[in-house]
Amino acid sequence: MSLDRRLPRYVIIAFVFLLALFFLGPFGSASPSSAGRPPPPRSHPSVRFKPSSSDWWTTVKQHHPVPLAHKLPPATRNLLHTVQHDFSGYRDDPVTEQRRKAVRAAFVKSWGSYKKHAWLWDELAPVSGGGKTTFGGWAATMVDALDTLWIMGLYDDFYDAAAAAAQLDWANTTETSVNLFETTIRHLGGLLGAYDLSGEPALLEKAKELGNMLYLAFDTPNRMPGFWLNFENAKQGLQVAGTNDPSAAPCSLSLEFTRLSQLTGDAKFYDAISRVTDFLERSQNSSRLPGMWPKLINFQAEDVRHESGFALGALADSLYEYLPKMAALLGGQYPRYERMYRTAMDVVKAHMLLRPMLPEDEASHTDILFAGDVYVDQKNAIERKPEGQHLSCFTGGMFGLGGKLFDIVPHVGIGERLARGCSWAYDAFPTGLMPEIFGIVACPSIDKACAWNEEQWQTQGDKHLKKGFSNARDPRYILRPEAIESIFLLYRMTGKEDLRDIAWRMFESVMRSTETELANSAIEDVTVEGIPTRTDSMESFWLAETLKYYYLIFSPPGLISLDEFVLNTEAHPLRRPK
Numbered sequence: 001m002s003l004d005r006r007l008p009r010y011v012i013i014a015f016v017f018l019l020a021l022f023f024l025g026p027f028g029s030a031s032p033s034s035a036g037r038p039p040p041p042r043s044h045p046s047v048r049f050k051p052s053s054s055d056w057w058t059t060v061k062q063h064h065p066v067p068l069a070h071k072l073p074p075a076t077r078n079l080l081h082t083v084q085h086d087f088s089g090y091r092d093d094p095v096t097e098q099r100r101k102a103v104r105a106a107f108v109k110s111w112g113s114y115k116k117h118a119w120l121w122d123e124l125a126p127v128s129g130g131g132k133t134t135f136g137g138w139a140a141t142m143v144d145a146l147d148t149l150w151i152m153g154l155y156d157d158f159y160d161a162a163a164a165a166a167q168l169d170w171a172n173t174t175e176t177s178v179n180l181f182e183t184t185i186r187h188l189g190g191l192l193g194a195y196d197l198s199g200e201p202a203l204l205e206k207a208k209e210l211g212n213m214l215y216l217a218f219d220t221p222n223r224m225p226g227f228w229l230n231f232e233n234a235k236q237g238l239q240v241a242g243t244n245d246p247s248a249a250p251c252s253l254s255l256e257f258t259r260l261s262q263l264t265g266d267a268k269f270y271d272a273i274s275r276v277t278d279f280l281e282r283s284q285n286s287s288r289l290p291g292m293w294p295k296l297i298n299f300q301a302e303d304v305r306h307e308s309g310f311a312l313g314a315l316a317d318s319l320y321e322y323l324p325k326m327a328a329l330l331g332g333q334y335p336r337y338e339r340m341y342r343t344a345m346d347v348v349k350a351h352m353l354l355r356p357m358l359p360e361d362e363a364s365h366t367d368i369l370f371a372g373d374v375y376v377d378q379k380n381a382i383e384r385k386p387e388g389q390h391l392s393c394f395t396g397g398m399f400g401l402g403g404k405l406f407d408i409v410p411h412v413g414i415g416e417r418l419a420r421g422c423s424w425a426y427d428a429f430p431t432g433l434m435p436e437i438f439g440i441v442a443c444p445s446i447d448k449a450c451a452w453n454e455e456q457w458q459t460q461g462d463k464h465l466k467k468g469f470s471n472a473r474d475p476r477y478i479l480r481p482e483a484i485e486s487i488f489l490l491y492r493m494t495g496k497e498d499l500r501d502i503a504w505r506m507f508e509s510v511m512r513s514t515e516t517e518l519a520n521s522a523i524e525d526v527t528v529e530g531i532p533t534r535t536d537s538m539e540s541f542w543l544a545e546t547l548k549y550y551y552l553i554f555s556p557p558g559l560i561s562l563d564e565f566v567l568n569t570e571a572h573p574l575r576r577p578k
């Protein structure tokens with residue numbers, strides 16, 4: 001970190017301030033008594049809250065008002081089991097420290113280029129060097145990276161970014177609609193995570209402003225939000241829920257809205273998302289695959305019978321992820337999240353998990369799983385689609401978390417096999433990276449390795465790929481986090497050191513294939529030898545999630561302990577009750 005070079009007096013002030021930060025901050029004392037509550041409010045002089053140029057959303061009439069019907073449980077009780085492995089006696093070692101520094105250097109490089117070439121834009125173009133507007137023009141990368149800056153100890157940059165975030169103007173956008181899901185997980189989650197770490201009051205104020213704007217999206221006849229919050233429709237009372245929306249979109253806003261209610265004391269946010277949870281509970285057993293919800297849902301008719309596709313990957317993913325995470329944020333005080341998680345995971349275990357068919361020498365020591373898709377026709381015939389996705393790699397961490405929180409020991413084992421499956425798939429391609437979507441030749445059952453079947457391989461397999469794969473249907477790697485996310489979470493849950501070596505191998509592969517002069521870029525094809533073509537894209541999750549997980553796995557396990565924090569689906573840490 002750099003100190004002010006101009007005046008020695010400032011050097012002293014800065015030094016005292018940083019010392020105070022160190023001793024008071026969550027990373028210095030890691031005092032367990034602070035869990036559930038943010039650190040004491042601490043206002044940095046450069047961070048000044050500036051209200052948006054208009055707050056029309058607070059005065060617009062609710063056309064479909066409802067009374068508050070859901071009460072938040074006290075934020076001071078936790079009835080759940082410990083998540084983290086007992087790391088007592090943990091010592092940092094030089095190799096781990098080197099690795100941590102390499103990850104931090106990658107972050108500093110990408111962040112530096114964002115500041116220089118794309119400051120306040122949503123994204124940096126990591127090859128050509130410009131800025132892009134992808135999520136409403138409210139500096140998505142900057143907001144998303146706030147808490148990573150804090151975690152990595154880059155406090156000067158943190159306060160520069162926090163000062164800019166405190167001035168964001170939600171009323172000033174050229175868009176006519178906002179993407180409710182993306183804005184909630186990236187912007188609202190980013191501000192709340194940064195507030196929960198730093199205690200900087202202006203960040204909570206900004207989050208509250210945004211929360212009030214996004215709250216409008218729930219003003220539909222059945223209080224189910226649409227995919228887009230369209231400003232004009234909201235003003236005129238014309239909003240309706242979607243008839244064919246991704247199930248994850250309305251159904252994974254719960255962590256952010258709940259945390260906002262916990263921190264502001266305003267229960268309306270929690271009430272709004274609890275109505276979506278009520279719907280999930282009502283409908284869980286009425287789909288074609290009872291226990292799971294389809295990828296696409298008619299939220300307007302609240303109908304889950306029509307759609308045939310079920311998955312843990314794209315479209316549905318974080319709906320399931322948020323069930324154990326909501327239990328964690330509420331201290332397990334409302335059992336319905338655990339109930340829904342258990343019911344859904346029983347179905348996942350029965351129908352969705354896949355074990356690849358591997359040659360004998362490999363099968364004997366490779367016990368891995370993937371999460372595939374399932375289709376159910378009108379006569380309830382179930383057809384598995386043996387396809388893996390980078391997006392579904394989060395399932396390892398989800399099973400691990402559910403297993404730990406609710407003390408379901410076999411789930412932690414399933415989680416580890418899923419996490420190891422994704423790292424195995426990284427190793428299977430010449431770049432050391434996994435494709436976005438790929439087919440696998442699957443065993444009939446996940447319980448034991450199946451014998452190699454040459455005929456099945458000849459008909460289903462792709463001879464250009466490693467044995468076990470049938471295609472690399474979408475061969476891109478777009479800097480996604482889900483594989484390292486699960487490896488990190490399982491490391492914190494099991495303490496198995498080899499997961500760190502796996503993480504390092506993955507990190508080296510990511511850097512080798514994606515690093516550009518400025519930063520890191522998505523690539524076109526992980527199946528090629530040599531350096532793949534870069535597609536000039538660096539989504540904000542590279543700094544918010546991917547590099548955060550790589551940094552945390554090489555950090556002492558008390559940094560963002562999973563017993564003090566729950567991470568939203570964009571890796572923003574929200575404080576849990578003690």
Ligand SMILES: *[C@@H]1O[C@H](CO)[C@@H](O)[C@H](O)[C@H]1NC(C)=O
Pocket residue numbers: 053169172
């Ligand atoms: C809105 O943003 C644009 C571009 O960032 C800026 O030029 C303009 O002054 C802003 N308008 C208001 C009312 O702040």
Ligand SMILES: *[C@@H]1O[C@H](CO)[C@@H](O)[C@H](O)[C@H]1NC(C)=O
Pocket residue numbers: 281282284285291343
């Ligand atoms: C759904 O079915 C499962 C398994 O039969 C049962 O345990 C669960 O309580 C049911 N859920 C609801 C909300 O009725």
